[in-house]
Amino acid sequence: MKNMEFDDMDHMPEWEHFSRFGRDDEDEENLSSVDAEKVRLKVTRAKSLYNQARAVYKYAALFCETLEGELAEMTANLIMQNALMLCPKIVGAEGADMYILRMENASIIRTNCRELETQVRAADMFEICTPEYKDIVLDEIEKFRILFIEWVKYFEKDEFEDDWGLY
Secondary structure: OOOOOHHHHOOOOOHHHHOOOOOOHHHHHOOOHHHHHHHHHHHHHHHHHHHHHHHHHHHHHHHHHOOOOOOHHHHHHHHHHHHHHHHHHHHHHHHHOOHHHHHHHHHHHHHHHHHHHHHHHHHHHOOOOOHHHHHHHHHHHHHHHHHHHHHHHOOOOOOOOOOOOOO
């Protein structure tokens, strides 16, 4: 890797920075044990997804440091634009706790991940990266995708209607 050390790539805050998720003390006291467990599991799924998004971001940034050639800078910018969106959109989905906003953020996350994967594959196709590094990033994206599916599976439809008709 050229200029960066792995530990320097920790630009995304730890999940604990958003400690209010699932920790509303007044509300938590009024929850049944079943509902409290649902909240705990929801926060656990979101935290796991968020932490994997941080890993995707780190490995994408390190991958970008290895790019060479005339397309390197543009490709790195596109990769990082997509990688940078994952964590904030997870936080936005969890903070809103409205089905429509959660689905909207999930859709954006999926789009960013798919574009990120395409850009990493394009770097390989253009022969501006080291294939082994490409595989590491793609493996991290796949781990993220699996956690994402589990996270979205538990979104609960609420009474709010989507005035755009998507969700």
